[in-house]
Amino acid sequence: MSRRASGSFTRTFLGPGAAAAVGAILIWLLFAGAAGSAFRSMAGTASYLNAAAPLGILAVGVALLMIGGEFDLSVGSIVGVSGMSVMLLTTELGWSVWPAIAGTVVLCLLIGFLNGLTVVRTQLPSFIVTLATLFILRGLTIAAARGFTSRTQLGGLDDISGYEIARAVLGSAPVGGLRISIVWWLGCAALATWVLLRTPWGNWIFAAGGQPEAARNVGVRIGRVKIGLFMTNALCACLVGIIQAVRFSGADALRGQLQEFYAIIAVVIGGTLLTGGYGTIVGAVIGALIFGMVRQGIVMSGIDADWFQVFLGGMLLLAVFVNRTVLVRAQRAS
C-alpha cells in the first residue's frame, strides 16, 4: 500500500469516530440480544439516551479542550459548584430562579477562566492544575453548603419563582420519556461541531493541540484559544449542574463526582487523541451514547451493575489501542 493510499485509508476507515460508531452498533446489538425487548423498546431507548445526555454535554466541552491539547479534571466539581450555587442563591439569598442561573453561569465562566489563565501563565500541565481545582472546588462547595445551611443536600427549588419555566426548558421530559436534556446535548454538539469545523476558532483549536509552535509562528494567539476552551468546558459543566438542580429541584454538594473521568472516557472512546490535535465532537457524542447504553444495558440484562466499571475500563483500553494505531498510521505517512 502506498503512502498516499494508507493516508486516505486512515481517514476514511479509522478516522476519529468511525471506530466508535462501529462499536456503538455492536454494543446496541449485544444488549438488544442480552436484554431483549426491554432494551429495544421506547422506554429502554429513552433510558439510555437520558443517561447519556448529561455526560454527553460534558463530553462536548472536554472534547474541544482535548483537541486543543489540554485536560480539565475539575468538570465534575464544577457540576457540583453549579447546582449548589443555584440552590444557595435562591433558597439562602432569595434570588428568583433565572437570576440565580445567570449568576451561576458567570461564576462558572470565571472558574474556567481561572483554570485557563493558570495553565497558560504557569505552563504547568493542565492535568495537575485542574487536579488541584478538582479538590479546591469540591471542598469549597461542601464548605459553602455547610456554612450556609449546615447541610450538604438542599431542596426546595420548586418553591422559587421562575421554576416552572426553568423546569420546562431544562428539566422536563416532553415526549415518550425522552428528557429535554437530550436536546441540549445534541444542540451543544451541533454548535461545537460548527465552531470546530467552520470557524477560524476551530482551526486554531486543532492547531493549539497539534503543533502550538507552528501556530504561534503564523500569529495564532494560543493562550487566548486555550483560556476560551477552559471557559467553554466550564460552561458545559455549568449547564449540566443547572439541569440537574432544576430536574431534582435541589442539589447535592457531591454531585458530579467521577464525571470528569467518565467524560474523558467518552471522548477517548470517540476517537479523540489524548495528546490533542485530532478528534471530533460526533465521536464524543457516540462515546457518551456508548456509555449510556452500557450503563443501562447491563442493568436491563440482569447483570450485576458492578460489572459496569469493568466493562468501561476494558472499552477505554481498547479505544486507546485503536487510537494509537490511527496516530501511528498518520505519523508513518510523514
Place this chain on the structure above:
Amino acid sequence: MDDATLPVEAGAAQPRLEAQDKPHHEDRDVPRLEARDISMRFGKVVALENAHMAAHAGEVTCLLGDNGAGKSTLIKVLAGVHPPTEGACLLDGEAVHFLSPREALNRGIATVYQDLAMVPLMSVWRNFFLGSEPTTGRGPFRRIDVGRCREETHTQLTAMGIELRDPDQPVGSLSGGERQAVAIARALHFGARVLILDEPTAALGLRQSERVLEHVRHAADRGVAVVFVTHTPHHAHPVGDRFVVLRRGRVVANEPREALPVEKLAALMSGE
C-alpha cells in the same frame, strides 16, 4: 545592487554608517532587510558578536554555518523572536524593533522553520490559511470560506508544480519537500516581502532538495528578499546570490557568488 553591503572582515568592528540611518524607500540599493552590528548574549554565552547581513529584493542571501555558529539566533532576531542585545534591524532602511513574530509578519517578514512550519494532523488547506482564515457571513454567523480555501490552496500549489490529490489530506501525508513548498507558497500568498527559510533542505533527499531549491529561486524571482539558512554549501551555491558565513557567532565572510567558489565556501565554514 550588492554595493551597499560591505564585506565584513572577521572580528573587525564595523564603523557606524550614520549616513544610512535615515530611511530612503525609493533607493534600490537599500537592502530590504538588514541586520546591523547585531550582538546577542544569553547570560555569559555570546551567541552573536557584531553580526551584519543584508537581504536585497529579488536575491537569495544564503546564511551558512556549522551547528552552533549562530544561524538560528540571527534569524530569530530578524524574525522578531528575540530582540538583540545590541544592534538593530532595518526594514527598507528604517530601524524596526519587533516584539513578536506577529509584528514581523505584519510587516512582511515571513519565517518558515524546518520542523515547526506545519501542523501535521491538519489538512493542507487548514494549514495554508492558519491564522489568516478568509471568512464569510456576519456577526455570529461569520465562518471560514471553506470553498475558497480549498480552491485557493489548490491553485497556489499547482502554480508551484505540486499536484495535490485532495486539499483535505493531512499535511502529515505530504513529503518533507512538499511541506516546505506549501509553507513557501503560503508565505508568498500572504504577501511576504522577506522570506526566511530555516534549513528547508535539511533531512531531504537529493531530488526533493532540488525541488525546494527551485522554489527558493522562484520566490526570489518574484521580487522577494530570501534568506536561505543552511549548513550545506552544495545546496546554497546553486541558488545563492550572496553568501554570509557565520562561525562561532561572527560573520567571517559576506561575499557575492562570483567571489566564492563552492570549495572556498566549505572551507570558510569549517574554518580551515
